[in-house]
Amino acid sequence: MENEIEIIDFILKNNAEAILEKLDDIHPVDFLEALSSYHGEAVEVLEKLPDDYIALLIDEAEDDEKYGLLSLFSQNRKNNIISEMSSDELVDLLRNIDEDEKESIILKMDKEDAKEVKELLEYDPDSAGGIMATEFLSVKDNMTVDEVIKFLRDNAPDSETPYYIYVLDDYDVLKGVVPLRDIVISDAQTIVKDIMIEKVITVPVQMDQEDVGNIFDKYGFMAVPVTDDFGVMLGIITIDDIVEILKDEHTEDLYRLAGLDESEKISGSVKSSIKSRLPWLIVNLGTAILAAATVSLFENTIEKIVALATFMPIVAGMGGNAGTQTLTMIIRGIALGELNFENEKEVLKKEILVGLVNGTCLGIIVATLGLLWVGNPVFGLVIGIAMFLNLVIATIAGYFVPLILKKINVDPALASGVFVTTVTDVLGFFFFLGLATLMINFLI
Amino acid sequence: MENEIEIIDFILKNNAEAILEKLDDIHPVDFLEALSSYHGEAVEVLEKLPDDYIALLIDEAEDDEKYGLLSLFSQNRKNNIISEMSSDELVDLLRNIDEDEKESIILKMDKEDAKEVKELLEYDPDSAGGIMATEFLSVKDNMTVDEVIKFLRDNAPDSETPYYIYVLDDYDVLKGVVPLRDIVISDAQTIVKDIMIEKVITVPVQMDQEDVGNIFDKYGFMAVPVTDDFGVMLGIITIDDIVEILKDEHTEDLYRLAGLDESEKISGSVKSSIKSRLPWLIVNLGTAILAAATVSLFENTIEKIVALATFMPIVAGMGGNAGTQTLTMIIRGIALGELNFENEKEVLKKEILVGLVNGTCLGIIVATLGLLWVGNPVFGLVIGIAMFLNLVIATIAGYFVPLILKKINVDPALASGVFVTTVTDVLGFFFFLGLATLMINFLI
Structure with a gap:
């Protein structure tokens, strides 16, 4: 196997015939890699390649690099290269450039191809029509x-x-x-x-x-x-x-669940990362302020029993975890088509039961913990019940939020997390601090 | 297109020749669906099918259903069906049954096939050897x-x-x-x-x-x-x-990030869901207790300035969100092979810069919020600095935790979240309440 420098070197030093034979054995993906580590003028290398191989290179390049490759060539060669490209890849290229450039490329294509490409551009890019190729036997x-x-x-x-x-x-x-x-x-x-x-x-x-x-x-x-x-x-x-x-789609799901823009790249610029992440953090700040406002309603109670402040993060945090488990299950079920009209009710029943059982187990554990830590059985009871309620609410919210978002055509992966944790934070604090306020006479 | 009942009905009522012609047009996946909604004895239908079609059905069945299908047949037909199966699918079947059954199947195979299958079983199921088929031209x-x-x-x-x-x-x-x-x-x-x-x-x-x-x-x-x-x-x-x-792998990543067992199915039993989720919730409870213990160190301070309790969830929660953004980016980068020795340092530098900028922006926002809410500029300063520090720590933890887990051969998707949120919870509370304790004279 040659290394990358040798590939480029060979192209620069040999004639068309030798290059043609050589290219048979070089996958366009490998050629692109070689080219990206070559420090000279790319165009000098590319000009020695045949049109159909350049079309393959453009096919394999990232969507946002396709047009850059094509625009290295003269108008005449551009037309020849475009006529070698498959329709779906040409459409991907055209979707990533501005209207004027798109028009000028389409104008120069032959009539029939132009008509076909225009039709393909009409389809939603994420639909079957948007990804299909029109070349078939x-x-x-x-x-x-x-x-x-x-x-x-x-x-x-x-x-x-x-x-x-x-x-x-x-x-x-x-x-x-x-x-x-x-x-x-x-x-x-x-x-x-x-x-x-x-x-x-x-x-x-x-x-x-x-x-x-x-x-x-x-x-x-x-x-x-x-x-x-x-x-x-x-x-x-x-x-x-x-x-x-x-x-x-996988990257998009993961990123959206974590609050990242799907276009963010691991080796992208600092600016693009901030643009991807800061807006989402600010949205989450909004929900955190809602949770804080809930806590502030009970400042009088906390002033009297400061141990409540210690246990607050436990109730809210566990609700968030349980809600995330359910919503992930539901989002994946929607994506794989495994959740449908037939089993929707079954799944809801199951989730509620799971919430009840997990809520009971964790309720008992934190009640015991509260009792031992603070030394007051009523304190244990308050945190145990709050935990139980929050876990049941968490599974129910984790079930309904993605389904409702899906029904109003919002991607569940994008917004479910923030809604569900708002519910579990606000209600977690509300149950815990509210119950403590009701029982305050037994807690002091 | 026939519906599912008609497929089964046709098989039951017709002779081998008519069935053979019919099966040409029925994809095994659709046949399995028809069979699963048929209420009679599956074996009566299956016995009328040719061996090679049954092998296809077993190929397409879920891993845990393959052996159930095979065991419906007599020993003689079993052997014929097995000889029609492709080696990789047979290995999948054998991996899901117990040792004795496995041995007895292998013993009845012809010598050469048995040797081949035994060799395939030696490979790690998640490696190229574990998923390859040995049939090729x-x-x-x-x-x-x-x-x-x-x-x-x-x-x-x-x-x-x-x-x-x-x-x-x-x-x-x-x-x-x-x-x-x-x-x-x-x-x-x-x-x-x-x-x-x-x-x-x-x-x-x-x-x-x-x-x-x-x-x-x-x-x-x-x-x-x-x-x-x-x-x-x-x-x-x-x-x-x-x-x-x-x-x-996608389902596994999503599930592990959310704390679900990858074998959990959306239409599975309540028991299996609890077994999948409760252990993870208990692990998280452990980290929540760590966070609570951190808060409890500062109960004296909270008693004096109860507004701290109100703002606590904001600092910790935002740290968690920012940490999750970075760790998701890193986990995906590892999975796609986009994060490597060459760009590791670049990416770290970028993440730290992103943490600094996002930390500064959110620090200023919550500082203003704290000032307005509590009416004390020092309170604003304390929460602003705590937020800034926690966001920087969050991005650093989000970077290093998955990489360290990867290096000690733990799946980063499985455990990164719990480590990173422990760091952001504990340090978030520590920075915020610790700073407040240092500045207590300016806060009362």
């Missing part, structure tokens, strides 16, 4: 295997996934699919109709990308056709895109 | 395309991934790979050596499955060969397995 059901192979020889290199061949009727309605391996192992005179799989699982063009990911996970497909309401095949989604989407 | 580099196609006609249906054909030498060392589509579009007399890709990206058999997932994500492969230290090809990992692994 389609044949008619009366063709023979031999005819299909001839067709593949003429067309395959342009298509994104050559593992399935789709069978369409005259109106482009999807009739069936033939895996490439069945083409290889069938006799030349076999008719497509006889070997195609007729019941094809498809995804509707509006489907959310996370649900598309769940279908890939469920069935283990390599690619899935995308159809409109009439069964007309519009494009395909391949599993390599799904792996990237799953990774991004 | 291999040819020699001097074969012609025509010979390869003949070979495929004889062997393809048994292989897990027929999209790539691997080229091995006489010692099984991997020499190259030919995508199936290149076989289809090449002339019959072309020699494999002339069309194979020579620089194949492989994964070592010991590699952790999460790192394998990152390689799939990086390169967009459909399958990757697994090799030993001598370059001998041992098996392949296909992308559909990776999608499942990524989903499971």
Whole structure:
């Protein structure tokens, strides 16, 4: 294996033919890495590469770097490179540049491609339509295997996934699919109709990308056709895109739960990190002030029994932990499609029971702790009951908050945490300090 | 599309030949769903299916259901079904049953298969060796395309991934790979050596499955060969397995961060949920008690200035939020391989700067708030400084805790949260109440 410097060196020193042969063995991802550690002018290296390899490099580059690569070239080469790119990757590039640049690129494309790209740009970027590619192999059901192979020889290199061949009727309605391996192992005179799989699982063009990911996970497909309401095949989604989407959705979930902007990068700038985190901290400050205001209602009681201040963080904190457990379960259940109309009630019943049992166990533990620490059984009772109530409320809030957010179309991962901890903080303090106020005569 | 009852009904009422044709159009996943909503005896339906389809059903079933399906059959049919299963799925099944049952299944397998399965069972279940399948298509580099196609006609249906054909030498060392589509579009007399890709990206058999997932994500492969230290090809990992692994790793990360056992299921029993959550709540109770003990050191101060109790939750809570932001960033960076020796110091510098800036902003906000609420500028100063210090500590803890856990081989997602919030709670209270105690003469 060569190291990165050698790759770049080879390109600079050799002619087109030698480069072409060399590139067969260099994955575009590795080439991009080599290029990023090269200190000279990138354009001098890139200009020696063929158009189709540059299209591959742009395909593999990060979304926000794609246009930078393309704009290194003359207008003429730009057009050639764009015509080599797959439609879904071109759309990703166009989504990341400003309107004027987008228009000028589309204007220079040939008419049919331009129309296709414009249509793709209309779809929600997070929907099946927004991630599909329009390049796929389609044949008619009366063709023979031999005819299909001839067709593949003429067309395959342009298509994104050559593992399935789709069978369409005259109106482009999807009739069936033939895996490439069945083409290889069938006799030349076999008719497509006889070997195609007729019941094809498809995804509707509006489907959310996370649900598309769940279908890939469920069935283990390599690619899935995308159809409109009439069964007309519009494009395909391949599993390599799904792996990237799953990774991004995962990062987004984790980040949103923690109050980070999903665009924050670990090696990003200080400024972008502050922009990602400070607003969320200020939102949380708001909820912390609500909790503080609750405590301030009971300052008189705390003045008389200062041990309450010591135990305050326990009740509120444990409620927050229990609420987070439930809401994480629910958010994941929603994302994986495991929580649905059929089991919603069952799950609620289970969560309440779990809250009751965990609340009872922890209530007894902290009641004992309170009794031993302060030496007053009523103190133990007050903190035990407050803990019990807060844990039950925590599981109920952890259940309802994400579901309600989902119903009003807010991402549950984004806002559930702050709502649930507000509930558990405010009510935790309220139960504990309120009960103590009621029982104050037994506590002094 | 038929509904689920119709599928089962059809199987029960028809003969083997009609069933065979029907099954072509029913994905095993859908069959399993139909079976799970059928109220009669599953075995009566299953017995009418061919061995290879039952093997597919077991492949697609959840790990803990695989053996239940298999054990419905007679010993003889069991053996036939097992011989139809792919090696990686068989290993998954064997990992989920007890030693005696495992031994008895392996004893009844043919010698070569038994040896292979035993070897696979030796690998760490979360490593490349633990998830690879040993069925792949291999040819020699001097074969012609025509010979390869003949070979495929004889062997393809048994292989897990027929999209790539691997080229091995006489010692099984991997020499190259030919995508199936290149076989289809090449002339019959072309020699494999002339069309194979020579620089194949492989994964070592010991590699952790999460790192394998990152390689799939990086390169967009459909399958990757697994090799030993001598370059001998041992098996392949296909992308559909990776999608499942990524989903499971994601669930594991989210659950561990929230203090849930990764085996907890949303529709599981109350008992299993309590077993998953209560231990974690008790661990957190321990840290809450530590925080409470810190507060109790300052009960004298709180007794004199009860407004401290009101502001306590703000300082500790905000520290927790800021610490969670950093640790989530670091945990994700570790998982994706984006945090490494090269940028570790850069990232630390950035996190400290972010802590300083966010700490200053929030310090000023709460200082103003404290001043207005309590009407004493020293009170504002005390809470402002405590907030600033706690936010800086929080980012530093959020950086180091996951990295240290990783270095001592504890999953950072599992324990980072509890350590970081212990630090931010204890130090938050300590800074705030400690400063107040030092400045007590200016506060009363």
